[in-house]
Amino acid sequence: MARLTSSDYGLLTAEQKYTVANRLLGTLYKGVSARDFFDLRAGTTNLVARKTANYLEEIQARLLLPDTNYSATIAAANERYFKNFDGTARRNSVEEPLTYMYSLDLSREYLDFWMAYQLMNTILFSPAMELETVDSIDMGNVFSRLVEASRQNKSIRDTVYEHMVTQENWRRFRSPEDNVREMMEIYLQRFRDDDVQKGAQACKNWYLTDDVEGYRLIKTININQESLSLLDTTNIVNCEDFYRALADHAQLIPIIVSRLVTQLFPNHDVSQHALIVNSIVATRPVTFRDIFLAVLFSKEYLLRNPRVKRLEETVLGTGSRVDWQPHWRFFDYLTRVDPTAGEDRRTLMQMKQGTMLYKLGRDPAVATDTLSLTYHQGAARYTLFRTALVDVTSTSMGWHLTFVDDPAVVAMNDSDFVDYVFLSTLTRKPTLRERDLLVPLLNQAGRATSRPAKANLLFDYVSRLPEFYYVDQAG
Amino acid sequence: MKRRTFLQAAIAGAGFGVAKAYGLAQVNSTAARSRLEGLRLDLAPVDPHKIPQIISIFLYGGASELAGNLTNIGQIMRNSSTPYPPNLAQDAFNTQVTRNQFWANAGGTAMEQMLRAKQMSIYRTVNRVLDDSKAHGLSVAQNASGNVDASMPGIATTLAYILTKNNPFLTKPVEQLVMPFVSFEGESHIFSGATEAIPRALRPVSLSATLQNPYERVTVGGLPDGHTEDQLTLLAKEMALEKRLFPEIGAAFSRRADLAKAIKSMVDEPFVKEQVRQYNIGYAGADLIDYGEGEFPSKLRAAVGLALINNDTVFISLSGGGVGQWDDHSDGLVAYPKRMNSLMSAIRAAVLHIERAASDKPHARNILINVYSEFGRNVSLNASRGWDHGNNQSFMTFAGANLRPLGALGKIVGRTTTTGSKGDFRQFTTPSPNSYQCEPYAIASRIYSYFGVRNPQVLTGVTPLDETVASEPVLT
Numbered sequence: 001m002a003r004l005t006s007s008d009y010g011l012l013t014a015e016q017k018y019t020v021a022n023r024l025l026g027t028l029y030k031g032v033s034a035r036d037f038f039d040l041r042a043g044t045t046n047l048v049a050r051k052t053a054n055y056l057e058e059i060q061a062r063l064l065l066p067d068t069n070y071s072a073t074i075a076a077a078n079e080r081y082f083k084n085f086d087g088t089a090r091r092n093s094v095e096e097p098l099t100y101m102y103s104l105d106l107s108r109e110y111l112d113f114w115m116a117y118q119l120m121n122t123i124l125f126s127p128a129m130e131l132e133t134v135d136s137i138d139m140g141n142v143f144s145r146l147v148e149a150s151r152q153n154k155s156i157r158d159t160v161y162e163h164m165v166t167q168e169n170w171r172r173f174r175s176p177e178d179n180v181r182e183m184m185e186i187y188l189q190r191f192r193d194d195d196v197q198k199g200a201q202a203c204k205n206w207y208l209t210d211d212v213e214g215y216r217l218i219k220t221i222n223i224n225q226e227s228l229s230l231l232d233t234t235n236i237v238n239c240e241d242f243y244r245a246l247a248d249h250a251q252l253i254p255i256i257v258s259r260l261v262t263q264l265f266p267n268h269d270v271s272q273h274a275l276i277v278n279s280i281v282a283t284r285p286v287t288f289r290d291i292f293l294a295v296l297f298s299k300e301y302l303l304r305n306p307r308v309k310r311l312e313e314t315v316l317g318t319g320s321r322v323d324w325q326p327h328w329r330f331f332d333y334l335t336r337v338d339p340t341a342g343e344d345r346r347t348l349m350q351m352k353q354g355t356m357l358y359k360l361g362r363d364p365a366v367a368t369d370t371l372s373l374t375y376h377q378g379a380a381r382y383t384l385f386r387t388a389l390v391d392v393t394s395t396s397m398g399w400h401l402t403f404v405d406d407p408a409v410v411a412m413n414d415s416d417f418v419d420y421v422f423l424s425t426l427t428r429k430p431t432l433r434e435r436d437l438l439v440p441l442l443n444q445a446g447r448a449t450s451r452p453a454k455a456n457l458l459f460d461y462v463s464r465l466p467e468f469y470y471v472d473q474a475g
Numbered sequence: 476m477k478r479r480t481f482l483q484a485a486i487a488g489a490g491f492g493v494a495k496a497y498g499l500a501q502v503n504s505t506a507a508r509s510r511l512e513g514l515r516l517d518l519a520p521v522d523p524h525k526i527p528q529i530i531s532i533f534l535y536g537g538a539s540e541l542a543g544n545l546t547n548i549g550q551i552m553r554n555s556s557t558p559y560p561p562n563l564a565q566d567a568f569n570t571q572v573t574r575n576q577f578w579a580n581a582g583g584t585a586m587e588q589m590l591r592a593k594q595m596s597i598y599r600t601v602n603r604v605l606d607d608s609k610a611h612g613l614s615v616a617q618n619a620s621g622n623v624d625a626s627m628p629g630i631a632t633t634l635a636y637i638l639t640k641n642n643p644f645l646t647k648p649v650e651q652l653v654m655p656f657v658s659f660e661g662e663s664h665i666f667s668g669a670t671e672a673i674p675r676a677l678r679p680v681s682l683s684a685t686l687q688n689p690y691e692r693v694t695v696g697g698l699p700d701g702h703t704e705d706q707l708t709l710l711a712k713e714m715a716l717e718k719r720l721f722p723e724i725g726a727a728f729s730r731r732a733d734l735a736k737a738i739k740s741m742v743d744e745p746f747v748k749e750q751v752r753q754y755n756i757g758y759a760g761a762d763l764i765d766y767g768e769g770e771f772p773s774k775l776r777a778a779v780g781l782a783l784i785n786n787d788t789v790f791i792s793l794s795g796g797g798v799g800q801w802d803d804h805s806d807g808l809v810a811y812p813k814r815m816n817s818l819m820s821a822i823r824a825a826v827l828h829i830e831r832a833a834s835d836k837p838h839a840r841n842i843l844i845n846v847y848s849e850f851g852r853n854v855s856l857n858a859s860r861g862w863d864h865g866n867n868q869s870f871m872t873f874a875g876a877n878l879r880p881l882g883a884l885g886k887i888v889g890r891t892t893t894t895g896s897k898g899d900f901r902q903f904t905t906p907s908p909n910s911y912q913c914e915p916y917a918i919a920s921r922i923y924s925y926f927g928v929r930n931p932q933v934l935t936g937v938t939p940l941d942e943t944v945a946s947e948p949v950l951t
Contacts, residue, residue, distance in 0.1 A: 130800075132810065174805035177853075177863035177900070181609070191610050200863075200900060207858035210806040306720055350683075352661045359802075360611075369662045370734065371681030373727040374689045431717075437710055441703060457703070464711035466724035473720075 001279040001298045008299065010053030014038065017049055019427040020302050022321070023471055024059060026313045027296060028114055029101055031320030034423040040408040044419035044429070059106065060297060067107035077103035080395075081328050093140030094129070094356065095331040102316060102326070109151075115288055116146035122263055123186055123361035124256065125163060128172040129337065130357050133208065133215045138168040139356050155286050156256060160187060161247035165240065167217040172359065174208045176200040180242065184231075188251045189258075198230045203239035254281050257291055264295050266307050266364040276300060306473040308366035311346075311353050311376055314469060315384050319399075321424045322459075324384060327397035346379040376469060385459035388452040404451040414439045417451070421458040426468060511628060511636050512672065517929040521643035525877045527789060527925040528782045528842045530775075530825075531630070531665070534795040534818075535615065536802030538848040539862050540904065542581035542815040543869040544599045545572045547854070547893045547904055554897045557856040560808065574950040575887060581812035582819025588761075589873065591951055593885035594826045598870040598940065600889030600912040602905065603850060605936070609864035611802070614849035619664035621919025621935045628668025630919050631656050631790050633934055634926060635669070635677035638789070641927045650676045652787040653737055657682055659774040659793040666792070675726060679792075680734060682781075684773040686744045690735035744773075747780030754831035764827045765820070771795060772821040779825045782842045783832050789926075801848060805859035822846070822873060829874045843875025843925075847918060855895060855902040867891060867904045870918060870940070878925050879942055886946035911944045913937070 009017060018037045025031050032051070034040065039048045052058075067073070081099050084090050097117045104110045119125045120142060127139040142163070149159040163169055164183055173179040180199030184190040205220045219239075228236045231245040246252070258277045261268075265276060276295075285291045295301050309317075311334075318324070335355050336347050348354050352367035353376075367373075387398030403409075409420060418438050422430045430438065438458065447453040462468050521527075541548075545563065552559045561568040563578070570579070575590060577583030589595035605623045608614050616625035621633065628636070635656060638649050649655070656679040658666060666679045683689070715725030751764050758764075766772035771793075778791045795801065795818050803811045825844060833839040851868035876884060890910040895902030906912035920939035923931035932938050 133805065175857045175859045175861055175863055177857065178802075178804035178861075181864070185610060185612075191608070191613070193609055196609075197901070204858075204900075208805045210860055211809060215805075308721060308724070350689075363662075367662050368721070368723045368727065369658065369679065369681040370727045370730060371683060371689070372661055373724060374731060377728070378689055431714070433713070434710065437706060441706065445703065461707045461711065464707060464728065466715045466721060466728060467718050469724055470721045472718075 001276055001294055001300055003294075003297050004056060004299045004302050006053045006057055009056055014047040014049040015423070015427075015429065017051065017053075017055070018047075018423065021051070021055055021059075022317065022427050023302050024056065024296060025320070026309070026317030026471075027301075028106065028110075029098075029312050029316040030106060031317045033321045033323070034420055035406055035408065038423075040406075040412075040420065043412060044416040044423070056297060060293065062106040063111040063293075064108055067105060067109045070104070070107070070109050073103050073105075074100060081331060083328070092332060092335075093136040093143065095335045096140070097143055098312065098316075098335065098355070099331040102331070111289065111292075112147045112150040115150055115292055116143050117355075118260075118263070118292070119146055119288065120356045121362045122259060124160075124259055126172070126358060126361040127168060127356050128359040130354070131172065131359060132211075133171040133174060134168075138171055141166070142168050143356075150287070150289060153287055153289075156288055156291075157247045157252060159288065160252065160256075161243055164243045164247070170206070170208050170217040171215055176203040176206060176239075179203060179206075183243070183246055186259075187246060187255055188231075188249055189255050190231075190251070195230045198228045198236075199242050201226070202228055202236050202242040206239050253285065257281055257285065260291055260295070262364045263362075264301065265305055266366075268305075304473050306471060308368060308470045310366060311348055311351060311379055314376065315379055318380075318425055318468075319384055322384075323400040323403040325389070325395075325397065325400065326383075328395060330383070330397060346375055346383060351375040351379070373469070377463060380463045380468065381460070385456070385463055388456065399455075401452060404455050410451070414442050414454070417454060418442070418458060421455055422462070425459070425462045426465070511633065511934075514933045515930075516637070516640060516933065518637075518641040519927045519929055521641065521925075521927045523643055523645050524837070525841055526643045526786065526838070527875070527878050527922075528786070528791075528838070529789065529922055529925075530778050530782065530791045530793070530842065530844045532775075532793055532795050532818075532822075532844065532846045533615075533618070533663075533665070534801045534846065534848040535611075536800050536848070537611070537614070537850045537852055537864055538795075538801040538815075538868065539803060539807065539811055539852040539854075540599065540867065540869040541854065542578045542583060542812070542819070543586060543597050543871060544576060544891060544904065545578055546576045546599075547891055548572065548576075550893045551854045551902065554893070554895055554899065554902055555855045556898055556900050557858055557860060559856055578812065578815075581815040582817075585816070585819035585823040586871075589823055589826055590885060590887070590949065592826075594830070595871060595873045596884050596886040596888065596942075596946075598872075598888045598911075598913070599891055600867060600906040600910055601847065601851075601870045601915050601918070602867045602912045603915065604912075605914055607866055609850060609866070611849060616664050618847070618849050618915050619667070621916050621922075623914070623916060623936060625664075627934075629663075629665040630922065631666045631679060631792060632668045632673065633919075633923065634790055635673045637923060637926050637928060638677060639672070639674065643927070644787070650674050652676050653741075654680050654734075654781070654785060655787050655789050656680065657778070657781065657788055657791045659684060659778060659791065663792060663794075675730075678726070680730070682738070682777065684770050684777060686738060686742055686747065686777050686780075688735060688738045688743065690731045690738060692731070692735070742777075742781050742784050744777065747776055750780055750783070750832075751776065751828060754828060762827070764824045764831065766824040767817060767820050769817060771818065772824070775821045775825050776828075779828050779842065783829070783836055783839060786838055795846065803852065803861045804857070804863060805861040807856070807861035818846075826873050838877075840877040841875065843878055844873040845918060845922075846871040846873075847915065849915075851904070853901055854893065854904055855900060857900065863901075865903045867906065868915075870915075883942040885949065887949055888944055888946060890947060911941065913940050917941075 022031050037051050039050050082090050101113050127142045128134050173182040177200040181196045202224050204224055205222045207218055209216045223238055231249055233245050236242050236245055257280050261276050280294055337349055351372040389398040389400050419429045442454045548563055552564055562570040565572045573579050573583045573587050577586045617623055619629050620627040621630045642649050658679045658681045661681050755763050766776045774793045782788050829839050829842050847870045848868055850866055852862035852865040888911055890907040891904040892907045893904055914937045916935040916937045917940040920931040920935045924939045
């Protein structure tokens, strides 16, 4: 799959470069602000990029380098976010991934976290928190294992094998028939009922206890003794043999690639999908990092992948560009399994984007039913854009006035200011029609002398635009 | 070990996601449109006093049939690879098998009450012959499409199409219907395949279980003032049309204000609860309408409340749980009866609610509730004390007396026998020789027939579920 090279990137206009950079960073729940990307001292009419044509290469380099400040950042995040109201420490495996990712800078550790988070939101490794057999400890265990596997550069095959044999996997798929069926369907897209019977025989001594006994995975001595032929191999006797044969199967890599391509390119048709899958498989990826980096820095992903954004991308990606910060319970509320959260406590679950929740992972296509979209829009309006924080030391949620108090921004006329806010949120400038209507509105209703009020008006408008919630195609 | 509280039906509606998760091709809208429009439907007018209002409850995961069918329990217990508790046997130890072979603590008591009151019928032999797939994704998609060909549009989409061809509302065109299709489970396959041929008014609206109104726009920081609001709204609409990508987002946003008004003026949770309270006046004990607590009971109460107040609502989809909720591979003997009991208690409340409302709302008897799943389950208890995937399932249908032939309610249809030998991991129920049986797509066929389609088999491939077939003996 063709990479978007520095030469390709260098051919884009400054505005296009900015859009593409934020497409990449937004996927990673980060962003680069207009102030950082452009030199705005001369206004916005002729945008000049500070960032070079090598900017995407720089991002990739950062994703492969260790974070020398990692431990201190995690400690600070624990101090800020993982406290009870009485100040005592608390743990919450469900909110930890997003919280730590928000706190960390791009780095190798960041990429390990991000990849684990993506994988856990797919059918491949979802802990399935919605099931009564699963709890947050399982979620934490799956996350830690995936992060560690990535850190150790473990192969896809070994990572899959080590997951399949765990209690966490069995709490999701809970009997021999269930587990072997689902493993074959998920990792090999193999739907053969007779193979299920044989696989169940190989795993017949494994079972999950009930609630009273704590949903533990038990392996009895009633081990299968008969040699079985399935998964295109012979001599499968016990459950470990079955899982090993599955993990080593020739179809594993293509199917995993296919599943990840479906997640990352949710609107590509069957033939486009096949082309991408084949091109990635041809590179013989060994680790999940090989697959993700091949996709994220590709032309196809960055230039030709229209898709509805996930909430994380909408809020955290945009938040990075408008000097937004969450309050200390934001990630707790966001990841709660609560369909009735209040106006300023939007949850991923409300918008059918629950994290690490669903038995079969998140739907590759972001929910666009009326209710889910309304909640998604509500998250933009009431968490991202709601409050301008006057005090730079504030720990409340909102966007800091540094967004509008930068000297280059202060010097802007209204037209340039509209450009600036549009670039920061939509990564584009306004159309003539938008500019003609919005500029006069900036000076009405007492907004004339207040940049925060002007910004709020523009934020309100942006939140009404469908394009704020999707990624367009082309640069 | 402390376990997390059982999560009841909070995560619903992954039907479409299930199909996609299992790698099934997305329904191609163009193909779907051409397939519906190329079919020759034989349409009869629908009596405007009998416009169906279908509440469709899908039990994702493949619900065991045992709550409604313990006719074979003796054989099942004898052959099961893991022992069943003795109180399920129809012998001296029996505490659970009701007179009509329901599982008492798994909703069976409620089912007996509804059967006796002729508010329910159960079909015990919905059996997949055309495709005995035991895969969730494909089976869900097939059931949601009402066709073994899962690429057909969802049942609700097909119904919307039927409405455009056979509008039963004499006083208004379909474009003016308010919330005709409602989902309490977000997007699901049952609504898939909608094309430009389906008017926007017939696209589904999602509501929450508590009929929250997130559609209402809150003014934040004084923004926007009235005049500005109008200008921003118009400008945003213009830009949405100009951009064209993901038109469903713009469409959803443009419906926001109307939905906010409709929900505010029509129904919210306090209103529905008050409605229930009014209908409970003069009743006590077991005759009270009591949906119970939890996500599913709230959704069902909201669904019935909406159907009663809004004749335009012809189809409401809700799940009896999230994906996998009924996929009882483990600990089934504990979890399943509790869940089924809650489901049936809520449905009994719904049936009482509908019946009481019929005194002042004649259309109440047009409200019908269907309950089914993607497949049934193995009846041999596995080592984790659950049941693996099977085939034969029970279909349960409630209320809707106006829509059905005489005598369609109060029936038990179908007889089953078992397959498998003692100790086998796999044992299933299957329709007895000479027993009535039908494919699950016959349910969709029946729904379409209520809306005037005389030849629904062109849409489903099978004839409608037969509501005139004789009942098995019902003990009262």
